[in-house]
Amino acid sequence: MDISSTKWSSSSGVTAKNSQQTQSPISQFKSNTTNVSFSSLALKLKDAQRSIDNAQVKQLPLVWNGQKALKSEQLNKQEVAAARWEFEQLSKAQLETIALDPGGTFSDVEKVAAYEQWHVLDQMALSSMQRESLEHENPLDAITGFEKVVNSHTQSFSVLGKAMVSEQYASDAQAKFEAAINAQDKALHKTTSQSEHYYTMMVKDIFAGNEPNVLSGIEGMSLSNISKSPFEFLTQEDRLLLADMYEYADQNDVDFKYIQRLASDLGDYRKHNDGKLVSNFNNGHFDEHGHQLSVGFTEKDQATIDSLRSGSALASSRLDQGFVSFLMDPGLGALSHVGSYQFLQHMVEVTAGSQTSVSAGNFEVFKDFSSTGERYVMSASEEAITKPEPDVVCKNGHCEVTEKGRLNGVTLAQDEKAMSPAIDLKSESIESLIQQLKNTEKQESIWYQWLADD
Structure with a gap:
C-alpha cells in the first residue's frame, strides 16, 4: 500500500515507498581518501570479523562507541559521506562488522559511515512496516499493528545488530509512530468539525436551516x-x-x-x-x-x-x-x-x-x-424582417378577407357569417353540437368551406 493514499500520510513520518535513500557519490574522496577497493575491503572485513570473534570468545562486550566521534567537530563530514558511498552495497551484517570493529581495522570515519548507513537501511525497513500498519482504517488498529511488527523486527536483530541500537529502540519507534497517528487524527477531527460547522452555515443561509x-x-x-x-x-x-x-x-x-x-x-x-x-x-x-x-x-x-x-x-x-x-x-x-x-x-x-x-x-x-x-x-x-400580410384575419370569431386575400381570390363561404358559428359549450348533447355545425337550410357542413373555394 502506498502511504500517499492514506489519511495519515502527511505526518506519520513514513518514508515514501519509492523514495531514494542513497547518497550522491563524492568523487573527490572516492579514490584518494578512503582507497577502499572491493578486494581490500573484503580483507579488512575478515580482519574485523576475526577481532569480533576473539572479543566474543573472551566475552568482551561489543557496543557502539562512536557517539563521541559522531559529535566530534574534527570529524570530516565529507570523508564520512564518501565512505558511506563506498558502503552503499554492503549488507547490514557487514556494516555491523565495520561499525563495531574492536581491533582498529577500520577508522573512526569508516565506523561512523557504516553506522549511519546501517540506520538508513533500518529506517527503510521501519517505513515499510509503518505503511503496512497504516492499511488499517482504525488508528488504534494501526498503532497495535505497528507495535507487533516492530517488536518482531527488533527480535530478529543479531547480537551485533542489537549493539547498534539503544535499549529503547522499539519503544521509541512505537512512541514516534503513535504520536504521529494521534496528531493526524486530531487534525482530521478538527477538519471534520470545521467542515460540519460551515455546512450547517450553508444550510442556514441558503435553505433557512431546513435542507x-x-x-x-x-x-x-x-x-x-x-x-x-x-x-x-x-x-x-x-x-x-x-x-x-x-x-x-x-x-x-x-x-x-x-x-x-x-x-x-x-x-x-x-x-x-x-x-x-x-x-x-x-x-x-x-x-x-x-x-x-x-x-x-x-x-x-x-x-x-x-x-x-x-x-x-x-x-x-x-x-x-x-x-x-x-x-x-x-x-x-x-x-x-x-x-x-x-x-x-x-x-x-x-x-x-x-x-x-x-x-x-x-x-x-x-x-x-x-x-x-x-x-x-x-x-x-x-x-x-417584415411579416407577410395574411389573406384572412379573424378577431373575436369574426373573420374578414384582407385586400391581399381579395387580390388572391379568397372568399368566405356564406359571405362572412358562415365561418365560425358560435358553439354553446353548455349544450347537453352531442346532437346539439352537431346541429350547430350544419347549415340548417341545406343540411350540410359549413365549417371551413371557404378553404375549398377557388
Missing part, C-alpha cells in the same frame, strides 16, 4: 417542479462546494450574498437539466417591428469573461465547467444570471488554488445591479 432533498433537473420544468426553488436542485457535490465557499467567505470577510447569488445561478442551471432546457436567446428573437434582437454582456462583465477564458484556473477549478461555460455564453447567461461575474471568476480561481485576479476585499460589501443595463446589453439589427 431539502436533491431534486432532479431532468424534469425540472415539469408542473410538479416548476414552482420549486432553484436551490432545491443543487446536487450534494454543489452543496459541499458551497459549504467550502462559506468557510472561505467567513475567513476573508466576503459578503455571503455573493455566494447566495452564485448558488441561485447554479441551482437554476441544475433545474433546467444542466442548461439543456434553456434555449439560446440569440438564436432568433425579434421585436414588434421585425428587428432581430441579440443580448450581450456589459463591458465590465465581458472583460472578466475574457480573462476567465484566457486563464488556466477553469481547467482545475472545482466549479462545474459546464455551468461556468453556460454563464459565459451571452445568449444563455446574460439574461439569466443574478450573480456577479467578478465573484464567479474569483471563486473559480480560489477553488483551483490559483492566484486570484482581484482580492477578496472587493467582495466585503454586496453590490447589487442598479438597472438592467448593469446586467446585460440588448441590441436590435438594423435590418427588419
Whole structure:
C-alpha cells in the first residue's frame, strides 16, 4: 500500500515507498581518501570479523562507541559521506562488522559511515512496516499493528545488530509512530468539525436551516417542479462546494450574498437539466417591428469573461465547467444570471488554488445591479424582417378577407357569417353540437368551406 493514499500520510513520518535513500557519490574522496577497493575491503572485513570473534570468545562486550566521534567537530563530514558511498552495497551484517570493529581495522570515519548507513537501511525497513500498519482504517488498529511488527523486527536483530541500537529502540519507534497517528487524527477531527460547522452555515443561509432533498433537473420544468426553488436542485457535490465557499467567505470577510447569488445561478442551471432546457436567446428573437434582437454582456462583465477564458484556473477549478461555460455564453447567461461575474471568476480561481485576479476585499460589501443595463446589453439589427400580410384575419370569431386575400381570390363561404358559428359549450348533447355545425337550410357542413373555394 502506498502511504500517499492514506489519511495519515502527511505526518506519520513514513518514508515514501519509492523514495531514494542513497547518497550522491563524492568523487573527490572516492579514490584518494578512503582507497577502499572491493578486494581490500573484503580483507579488512575478515580482519574485523576475526577481532569480533576473539572479543566474543573472551566475552568482551561489543557496543557502539562512536557517539563521541559522531559529535566530534574534527570529524570530516565529507570523508564520512564518501565512505558511506563506498558502503552503499554492503549488507547490514557487514556494516555491523565495520561499525563495531574492536581491533582498529577500520577508522573512526569508516565506523561512523557504516553506522549511519546501517540506520538508513533500518529506517527503510521501519517505513515499510509503518505503511503496512497504516492499511488499517482504525488508528488504534494501526498503532497495535505497528507495535507487533516492530517488536518482531527488533527480535530478529543479531547480537551485533542489537549493539547498534539503544535499549529503547522499539519503544521509541512505537512512541514516534503513535504520536504521529494521534496528531493526524486530531487534525482530521478538527477538519471534520470545521467542515460540519460551515455546512450547517450553508444550510442556514441558503435553505433557512431546513435542507431539502436533491431534486432532479431532468424534469425540472415539469408542473410538479416548476414552482420549486432553484436551490432545491443543487446536487450534494454543489452543496459541499458551497459549504467550502462559506468557510472561505467567513475567513476573508466576503459578503455571503455573493455566494447566495452564485448558488441561485447554479441551482437554476441544475433545474433546467444542466442548461439543456434553456434555449439560446440569440438564436432568433425579434421585436414588434421585425428587428432581430441579440443580448450581450456589459463591458465590465465581458472583460472578466475574457480573462476567465484566457486563464488556466477553469481547467482545475472545482466549479462545474459546464455551468461556468453556460454563464459565459451571452445568449444563455446574460439574461439569466443574478450573480456577479467578478465573484464567479474569483471563486473559480480560489477553488483551483490559483492566484486570484482581484482580492477578496472587493467582495466585503454586496453590490447589487442598479438597472438592467448593469446586467446585460440588448441590441436590435438594423435590418427588419417584415411579416407577410395574411389573406384572412379573424378577431373575436369574426373573420374578414384582407385586400391581399381579395387580390388572391379568397372568399368566405356564406359571405362572412358562415365561418365560425358560435358553439354553446353548455349544450347537453352531442346532437346539439352537431346541429350547430350544419347549415340548417341545406343540411350540410359549413365549417371551413371557404378553404375549398377557388
